[in-house]
Amino acid sequence: MDLADCVLIRLDPDETSIASFDCGDTDLNNFLLNDAANYLKARLSVTHILTLPIGDTVQITGYFCLLTDKLAFDPSDNEQKKVWLYFNKKHKIHFNKNRKTYPAVKIGRLAVASVFAGKGLGRLMIANAIALVVKMGDIGCRFITVDAYRDAFDFYLKNHFDFLSDDDVNEKTRLMYLDIKRLYP
Ligand SMILES: CC(C)(COP(=O)(O)OP(=O)(O)OC[C@H]1O[C@@H](n2cnc3c(N)ncnc32)[C@H](O)[C@@H]1OP(=O)(O)O)[C@@H](O)C(=O)NCCC(=O)NCCS
Known part of the structure; x- marks a missing residue:
């Protein structure tokens, strides 16, 4: 399989047909098969599907969802304050001492079909998710x-x-989080 042959499409409930998907996790399978379209209609998340055309068929190799999010800290809690100060220093966010939330996009779900695992598709989907956000x-x-x-x-x-943090x-x-500042043009 050549990763360059994979095509990322946005789930379209009227166009995308999903007969089956198995990544080895029932919740993640059921989300794609039963819930993703409703989440899209309700604008709770958008699902992106990685497809691989093989002959006349199109295989679904994986999917991920994106939705808005924020990283939030409560500096009135001593432990969180330590994490927040460290976080600001690490990411060089110096200019606003009162800023306690940072804008983010969440990868709501991400899964690769078991038969395609270990071929770089997970990494490819992370790269695609970053590209969509940037x-x-x-x-x-x-x-x-x-x-x-x-x-x-x-x-x-x-x-x-x-x-x-170690709270969880x-x-x-x-x-988990990724700083994407350096990835903007
Ligand atoms: C986790 C998952 C998305 C990885 O996808 P994948 O296509 O198999 O991963 P890739 O082939 O892109 O792997 C990229 C790198 O991560 C490593 N990796 C992949 N899955 C790993 C795992 N579960 N544990 C440790 N390392 C892993 C690979 O070895 C590879 O490392 P390398 O660059 O040193 O070779 C996939 O196994 C999956 O869908 N699992 C079930 C659902 C799940 O857990 N989803 C995450 C929900 S938060």
């Missing part, structure tokens, strides 16, 4: 966020995401 040039957005599944932590770390270290999912 292209949205009229709206301020500094970070991409994701509530990452435990099994996918290393995948996101390899894609340069970081954990925001024992949770099933952890908030």
Whole structure:
């Protein structure tokens, strides 16, 4: 399979037919098969599908959803204040001491069909998600966020995401983020 043959399309409930999808996670499968179209109609998230034309058929190799988000801190909490000060220093956000939220876009869900796993499609979808956000040039957005599944932590770390804090270290999912400032033209 050549990654260059993959085509990213935006889910169109009237046009896109999704017969089956299996990434090994029931919730992520069911979202694409049953809920993604309703989320789009309600404007709660937009789903992007990575397709691979093979002969006369089009395989669905993976998908991700995007929605608006924010990174928020509560500096009145001592622990969060430490994280917030470190975060501002790390990302060189010096100019406004009162700013406690930062604009972001969330990757709501991201999954690769099991038969296509390990071929670089996950990384390709992250690159596509970043490109879609960066292209949205009229709206301020500094970070991409994701509530990452435990099994996918290393995948996101390899894609340069970081954990925001240790608050969620024992949770099933952890908030991870990527600073995209340097990726804007
Ligand atoms: C996690 C997932 C999206 C990865 O997609 P993929 O197409 O298999 O990943 P890629 O081939 O693009 O891998 C990119 C890199 O991440 C690594 N990687 C991929 N999945 C990994 C995992 N679960 N754990 C650790 N590393 C992983 C690969 O080894 C590769 O590293 P390399 O550059 O050193 O070779 C996919 O396995 C999946 O859909 N899993 C089930 C659903 C899920 O967990 N989604 C995430 C929800 S937050």
